[in-house]
Amino acid sequence: MNDWGFNQVALVLRKCSLMHNDIIKDYRIVLGVIGDDIHVVGNRIIQLALEESGFHVFNLRTRNRPEHFCQAALETNADVVMVSSLNGEGEYWCSDFRQQFINIGLGDIILYVGGNIVVGNRPQDEVVTLFKQYGFDRVYHQKPDISAIITDLCKDLKNG
Numbered sequence: 001m002n003d004w005g006f007n008q009v010a011l012v013l014r015k016c017s018l019m020h021n022d023i024i025k026d027y028r029i030v031l032g033v034i035g036d037d038i039h040v041v042g043n044r045i046i047q048l049a050l051e052e053s054g055f056h057v058f059n060l061r062t063r064n065r066p067e068h069f070c071q072a073a074l075e076t077n078a079d080v081v082m083v084s085s086l087n088g089e090g091e092y093w094c095s096d097f098r099q100q101f102i103n104i105g106l107g108d109i110i111l112y113v114g115g116n117i118v119v120g121n122r123p124q125d126e127v128v129t130l131f132k133q134y135g136f137d138r139v140y141h142q143k144p145d146i147s148a149i150i151t152d153l154c155k156d157l158k159n160g
Helices: 003-015 041-052 066-076 097-103 124-133 146-159
Strands: 028-034 056-064 080-085 110-115 138-141
Touching: 028 041, 028 066, 041 056, 041 080, 041 146, 056 066, 066 080, 066 097, 080 146, 097 110, 110 146, 124 138, 138 146
Parallel strands: 028 056, 028 080, 080 110, 110 138
Antiparallel strands: none
16 A cells, blocks of 8 residues: 555544544554455555554455354454455355354454445445445445445444
């Protein structure tokens, strides 16, 4: 990511009431790519932006199953789980994602999903509705604006 990208993130954080790094560092985020997807560049960029913003990130990297996210969230006492997919496997792997967290006692964890999360071209509203039904709090289908994710993250963490 270029300096401009990190400057944009810093501007967003200045507007965010969670700006103080001592507060943000208390938040733990599990990040990873779902399914057999091996696309890691976006995952790494998001990790760097979150870390630059002061969050503690546990990156599972690529080729993860839902249970990997659950286990990592338990082990790290995560506040947020962020799932990405570039090859469209999100729809297959995420259909019971929230339920898996409920089953292990983490039903209130904040869940984000983003990338190219379905196969083919579908209307944005349809994809967002589908993943909200799967239990995700935020859905970023084909929206690469990291500053928007961090803005939403600050809001969601503030509202607990």
